[in-house]
Amino acid sequence: MSKKENPTSLIVIFGATGDLAKRKLYPSIYRLYKNGSISENFAVVGVARRPLSNEEFRTNVTNSVTSVANGDGNVEEFSSHFYYHPFDVTSSDSYQQLKELLSTLDTSYTTNGNRIFYLAMAPEFFGTIATSLKAEGLTETEGWKRLVIEKPFGHDLPSAKDLNAEIRQAFHESEIYRIDHYLGKEMVQNIEVIRFANALFEPLWNNRYISNIQITSSETLGVEDRGRYYETSGALRDMVQNHMLQMVALLAMEPPIKLNPEEIRSEKVKVLRAMRKIGPDDVEDYFVRGQYGAGSIHGQSLQGYRDENSVDSNSNTETFVAGKLLIDNFRWAGVPIYIRTGKRMSEKSTKVVVQFKDIPMNLYYNRGEKVDPNLLVINIQPEEGITLHLNAKKSGKDITTTPIRLDYTNNCIDGINTPEAYERLIYDAMRGDMTNFTHWDEVALSWSFIDEISKAWENTRAFDFPNYESGSMGPKQAEELLEKDGFHWWPL
Numbered sequence: 001m002s003k004k005e006n007p008t009s010l011i012v013i014f015g016a017t018g019d020l021a022k023r024k025l026y027p028s029i030y031r032l033y034k035n036g037s038i039s040e041n042f043a044v045v046g047v048a049r050r051p052l053s054n055e056e057f058r059t060n061v062t063n064s065v066t067s068v069a070n071g072d073g074n075v076e077e078f079s080s081h082f083y084y085h086p087f088d089v090t091s092s093d094s095y096q097q098l099k100e101l102l103s104t105l106d107t108s109y110t111t112n113g114n115r116i117f118y119l120a121m122a123p124e125f126f127g128t129i130a131t132s133l134k135a136e137g138l139t140e141t142e143g144w145k146r147l148v149i150e151k152p153f154g155h156d157l158p159s160a161k162d163l164n165a166e167i168r169q170a171f172h173e174s175e176i177y178r179i180d181h182y183l184g185k186e187m188v189q190n191i192e193v194i195r196f197a198n199a200l201f202e203p204l205w206n207n208r209y210i211s212n213i214q215i216t217s218s219e220t221l222g223v224e225d226r227g228r229y230y231e232t233s234g235a236l237r238d239m240v241q242n243h244m245l246q247m248v249a250l251l252a253m254e255p256p257i258k259l260n261p262e263e264i265r266s267e268k269v270k271v272l273r274a275m276r277k278i279g280p281d282d283v284e285d286y287f288v289r290g291q292y293g294a295g296s297i298h299g300q301s302l303q304g305y306r307d308e309n310s311v312d313s314n315s316n317t318e319t320f321v322a323g324k325l326l327i328d329n330f331r332w333a334g335v336p337i338y339i340r341t342g343k344r345m346s347e348k349s350t351k352v353v354v355q356f357k358d359i360p361m362n363l364y365y366n367r368g369e370k371v372d373p374n375l376l377v378i379n380i381q382p383e384e385g386i387t388l389h390l391n392a393k394k395s396g397k398d399i400t401t402t403p404i405r406l407d408y409t410n411n412c413i414d415g416i417n418t419p420e421a422y423e424r425l426i427y428d429a430m431r432g433d434m435t436n437f438t439h440w441d442e443v444a445l446s447w448s449f450i451d452e453i454s455k456a457w458e459n460t461r462a463f464d465f466p467n468y469e470s471g472s473m474g475p476k477q478a479e480e481l482l483e484k485d486g487f488h489w490w491p492l
């Protein structure tokens with residue numbers, strides 16, 4: 001695709017001086033610019049309160065993209081597309097000035113009136129901004145308009161419904177791009193291809209051949225400087241409601257009749273509807289919560305969660321969740337999907353392990369040898385690729401078995417860095433491809449599943465917190481969750 005055919009638009013970033021904008025958005029837009037994925041006809045308008053001139057803002061943008069630019073000379077040229085408009089989004093006065101700026105830039109960059117409003121700010125502002133954009137006429141444009149909205153989308157189902165109703169006053173569902181950055185990850189997008197483009201896996205992808213699926217997303221980072229937000233969220237809302245359930249939906253959905261956003265979503269929604277609700281009395285049997293205490297990772301001593309900034313010294317907030325999900329449909333009846341995510345664990349890693357059932361009759365077991373089950377491991381990060389665990393003959397005269405691994409690693413083979421999740425998602429938003437954004441129906445179903453668990457946890461104190469050491473793989477109850485079903489977590 002040449003630059004001319006590539007999308008052209010104004011991008012208005014609310015929260016332009018914030019962490020997300022600096023660390024993710026500017027470098028991603030730069031990479032799109034550098035590799036020619038967006039047209040030269042684009043401009044970015046940054047909005048935040050602190051007073052900055054256009055020049056100061058451009059210097060900040062230049063600084064944030066310097067490391068990805070790798071010495072390229074076109075950074076200044078890139079930054080010259082950036083404009084800054086300081087105002088407090090809660091005061092309606094400045095929206096008119098922003099409107100004038102946008103129409104001037106529309107003309108000078110011939111962006112055809114196309115506008116992306118990217119809300120990279122705390123969620124309490126999402127509704128206000130959307131409402132003001134409409135009330136002040138910024139959504140009236142000759143081109144298309146799209147609202148890109150960061151997480152979290154609500155705190156529970158009622159608050160998500162209120163937020164949705166508010167933004168839907170200003171934007172149609174087909175204009176709302178709810179970001180789940182896991183959907184922008186290379187190997188998360190690869191789940192569909194692995195499943196639906198391989199005759200080897202497609203026929204086996206069901207309860208006749210799969211015994212269980214394990215999804216782990218572990219982090220070595222702690223809560224860092226996000227204690228205030230995290231205290232109201234915890235790992236269940238922060239990671240499970242969105243990223244983990246999205247991965248479950250992609251792994252478990254039926255093949256869509258076409259690869260378009262509507263058909264894919266409709267299949268994901270069916271999975272979320274078929275997920276067995278965990279009532280308050282069952283939470284303990286199906287879910288485990290944890291909170292990190294002091295410990296060490298890679299030789300560095302670390303404090304416990306309760307000693308972190310802005311965290312209550314007696315906090316009941318979970319920094320780890322493990323759970324067993326059941327999908328009540330023909331394909332998955334009887335196959336547990338185990339999920340596990342947490343902060344301050346021993347490794348940064350996101351992986352899916354699909355464990356196949358044992359072969360019907362084990363010839364080698366009869367000879368006293370144990371044969372490992374076949375595993376398909378989807379390595380989402382930090383390495384990207386797949387590993388297939390098989391059994392083969394050990395070389396030599398005797399017929400004995402040995403486990404072997406077939407490895408495909410994306411980075412090595414392609415010799416490239418796969419695009420950052422945000423780079424893909426911004427590109428998709430510019431092209432109007434909603435496939436990798438979450439539809440309201442998915443958000444609502446995820447919250448209704450999560451709400452039961454969070455209510456149960458809010459109503460009962462976890463007297464054993466902190467219950468895992470920093471640098472471990474979580475509390476022992478997470479091991480027991482699988483052991484009682486005769487399984488164990490496969491090592492990462």
Ligand SMILES: NC(=O)C1=CN([C@@H]2O[C@H](COP(=O)(O)OP(=O)(O)OC[C@H]3O[C@@H](n4cnc5c(N)ncnc54)[C@H](OP(=O)(O)O)[C@@H]3O)[C@@H](O)[C@H]2O)C=CC1
Pocket residue numbers: 014015016017018019020021047048049050087088089090119120121122123150151152
């Ligand atoms: N940071 C990250 O890695 C991730 C963030 N997110 C989400 O992205 C969003 C932004 O997060 P993050 O960048 O970390 O937040 P920050 O606190 O770093 O940034 C907030 C931004 O909002 C601006 N701001 C605050 N109040 C106002 C106001 N009243 N009017 C105008 N501007 C205002 C701030 O600028 P100023 O002070 O100058 O007004 C700043 O630019 C959140 O929804 C978060 O959940 C999601 C995933 C990862």
Ligand SMILES: O=C1O[C@H](COP(=O)(O)O)[C@@H](O)[C@H](O)[C@H]1O
Pocket residue numbers: 219221238239350
């Ligand atoms: O959304 C979030 O994700 C990050 C983990 O993202 P990853 O891409 O590094 O796996 C997590 O640290 C953060 O708490 C959460 O809000």
